[in-house]
Amino acid sequence: MTTTQTKAAVRPQADVPKKPVRRRREGAAWVFLSPWVLGACVLTLLPMAVSLYLSFTDYDLFNAPNWVGLRNYTQMFTEDPRYWRSVGATLTYVVIAVPLQLGLALAVALALKTMRRGRAFYRSAFYAPSLLGASMSIALVWRAIFNDGGTVDNLFGTGGWVNKPGWALFAVALLTVWQFGAPMVIFLAGLQQIPGELYEAAEVDGASRWRQFLSITVPMLSPVIFFNLVLQTIQAFQVFTPAFAVSAGKGGPADSTLFYTLYLYDRGFVASHMGYASAMAWVLLIAIGAVTAVLFRTSRSWVFYASEGDR
Amino acid sequence: MTTTTSTTVARKPLDWRRLALHAGCLAALLVMLYPLAWLLATSLKPANEVIASLNLLPGKLEWSNYKTALDGVNDVSVTRLLTNSLLIAGGAVVGNVISCSLAAYAFARLRFRFRGPLFAFMIATIMLPHHAVLIPQYIIFNQLGMVNTYWPLILPKFLATEAFFVFLIVQFMRGLPRELEEAARIDGCGPFRSFFSVILPLTRPALITTAIFTFIWTWNDFFTQLIYLFSPEKFTLTLALRSFVDASSTSAFGPMFAMSVIALLPIVLFFLAFQRFLVEGMANSGIKG
Known part of the structure; x- marks a missing residue:
């Protein structure tokens, strides 16, 4: 205690103790960071490098990896029809599920915004499925509801969706749509940040509600829309549990729910082609990176940041 | 006098809208909760009732x-x-x-x-x-x-x-x-x-x-x-x-x-x-x- 007091007393005259203090703080920062640094190196960077190496090998976990050059990639792109079916299923699913989910989330958020009583209740109630939906329990429920003789079959007489190649994917997409609560909550928080004066001014100018939505709500909300779009797209690429449950882990019927992750699991952990699965993982990584980059690139033309407008 | 009538006139369509909003939200909520209700009901149904009936409520509670x-x-x-x-x-x-x-x-x-x-x-x-x-x-x-x-x-x-x-x-x-x-x-x-x-x-x-x-x-x-x-x-x-x-x-x-x-x-x-x-x-x- 006394040393710090003398230091404080000395400081105004001489700047001597300043540097060691800063160095000690820098050291402290690395102590705080050490678990993260270790994790980033050992569990992120190193694995990425290793999987890049393995993607050029034949590896079954038991024998040493055998260098095969680009063969995994050429086989994947030119000789494996199941691979392309998995790409097709994943893209179809992303393109159907994400816009539907975000559209519903935005619509419900807009409805709840105008509500005075009951908003908190509905917000929580609509949010609940996002927490439950990722579970195996709900995936099993989904399979039963959309199966032959299940609720959907009985209601619409369409037969079970999960056994029809064209329909099974849609059942999985609906499970994603069912979990619209998380983006909805984010939209609602974004909507509440839009200053009310903007709408009042528009009202005075005689702007219709639709006009207000297009000229105020959409641009002011665009950063949040963008955030949700990126996040949900990345997540949709990685969906696994519902496809596994709906198709008993096989991606059927006729590979229609053979999502990329499911096929990767099948190649790597069922068939023990770790090299091939690593190549698949790297293509997924690059694909997700490319999609994100495209989203960021297009965002310049439609995402509006209020703070930039001030400049 | 005129102001009070105008406010009541103005308020009425607003109430309808709010009512419709609540009705819509409630309906959406029921659809969304259906899978959960179905899960709870099915967990209590005897085997022969599971597929046969659309009835959500089990005829007999099967605690076994x-x-x-x-x-x-x-x-x-x-x-x-x-x-x-x-x-x-x-x-x-x-x-x-x-x-x-x-x-x-x-x-x-x-x-x-x-x-x-x-x-x-x-x-x-x-x-x-x-x-x-x-x-x-x-x-x-x-x-x-x-x-x-x-x-x-x-x-x-x-x-x-x-x-x-x-x-x-x-x-x-x-x-x-x-x-x-x-x-x-x-x-x-x-x-x-x-x-x-x-x-x-x-x-x-x-x-x-x-x-x-x-x-x-x-x-x-x-x-x-x-x-x-x-x-x-x-x-x-x-x-x-x-x-x-x-x-x-x-x-x-x-x-x-x-x-x-x-x-x-x-x-x-x-x-x-x-x-x-x-x-x-x-x-x-x-x-x-």
């Missing part, structure tokens, strides 16, 4: 479904499965709260070299698909002899690998007034003291959010458990449910969904107890991002 479910799967009781699930989720919660708050404090408050690039890297790992690192991680844990143990499921959480939570806590800490630490520093607190006695207590809401989300996500996790655990006595509830996936006969429906209800119960309880933290935590993640 739960009795069968409690016996578990592959000679492993539900209590055991529940304990395993709790152990993994609990370990993940402790790991995430400790490691993510430590890293977050450095990013939010301390100065060090390469802070900008490292922060950007940390944010980028939020978007990194898990599958890109999965196989080598599996190989590493395999080399360490940790496959079929809980280490691969818990250890990564102690190394702040879930960057989403680091980011969440950073955002929260940035909102705390800097004067607090300056006051602490003048009182002679180093970075460690001021972290533990000043910042950490104030960060409690973000830590609770982290803990609850970690618990729920780990509890629901299927993929990681599927690849790392293969002895039935180490299975979690999620993995035990998986063994029903292959069985397509409807005779197992009652017990299977009874077990599903048991597996969802902790999440539902967490949600009811902490819904404010969960909804606010989710809302804040987007706004400042």
Whole structure:
């Protein structure tokens, strides 16, 4: 205690103790960071490098990896029809599920915004499925509801969706749509940040509600829309549990729910082609990176940041 | 006089709109809750009623479904499965709260070299698909002899690998007034003291959010458990449910969904107890991002 007091007393005259203090703080920062640094190196960077190496090998976990050059990639792109079916299923699913989910989330958020009583209740109630939906329990429920003789079959007489190649994917997409609560909550928080004066001014100018939505709500909300779009797209690429449950882990019927992750699991952990699965993982990584980059690139033309407008 | 009539005239269509809004929300809610109601009802139905009728309510309550479910799967009781699930989720919660708050404090408050690039890297790992690192991680844990143990499921959480939570806590800490630490520093607190006695207590809401989300996500996790655990006595509830996936006969429906209800119960309880933290935590993640 006394040393710090003398230091404080000395400081105004001489700047001597300043540097060691800063160095000690820098050291402290690395102590705080050490678990993260270790994790980033050992569990992120190193694995990425290793999987890049393995993607050029034949590896079954038991024998040493055998260098095969680009063969995994050429086989994947030119000789494996199941691979392309998995790409097709994943893209179809992303393109159907994400816009539907975000559209519903935005619509419900807009409805709840105008509500005075009951908003908190509905917000929580609509949010609940996002927490439950990722579970195996709900995936099993989904399979039963959309199966032959299940609720959907009985209601619409369409037969079970999960056994029809064209329909099974849609059942999985609906499970994603069912979990619209998380983006909805984010939209609602974004909507509440839009200053009310903007709408009042528009009202005075005689702007219709639709006009207000297009000229105020959409641009002011665009950063949040963008955030949700990126996040949900990345997540949709990685969906696994519902496809596994709906198709008993096989991606059927006729590979229609053979999502990329499911096929990767099948190649790597069922068939023990770790090299091939690593190549698949790297293509997924690059694909997700490319999609994100495209989203960021297009965002310049439609995402509006209020703070930039001030400049 | 004229003003009062005009207000009543103006108010009336507004009430209709609000009524329609509530009716719409209520209808949407009923559709959304249907799968949950169906699950609860089916868990109590006798085998012959499951497929035959559209009737949601069971004709006769079949509590024996739960009795069968409690016996578990592959000679492993539900209590055991529940304990395993709790152990993994609990370990993940402790790991995430400790490691993510430590890293977050450095990013939010301390100065060090390469802070900008490292922060950007940390944010980028939020978007990194898990599958890109999965196989080598599996190989590493395999080399360490940790496959079929809980280490691969818990250890990564102690190394702040879930960057989403680091980011969440950073955002929260940035909102705390800097004067607090300056006051602490003048009182002679180093970075460690001021972290533990000043910042950490104030960060409690973000830590609770982290803990609850970690618990729920780990509890629901299927993929990681599927690849790392293969002895039935180490299975979690999620993995035990998986063994029903292959069985397509409807005779197992009652017990299977009874077990599903048991597996969802902790999440539902967490949600009811902490819904404010969960909804606010989710809302804040987007706004400042």
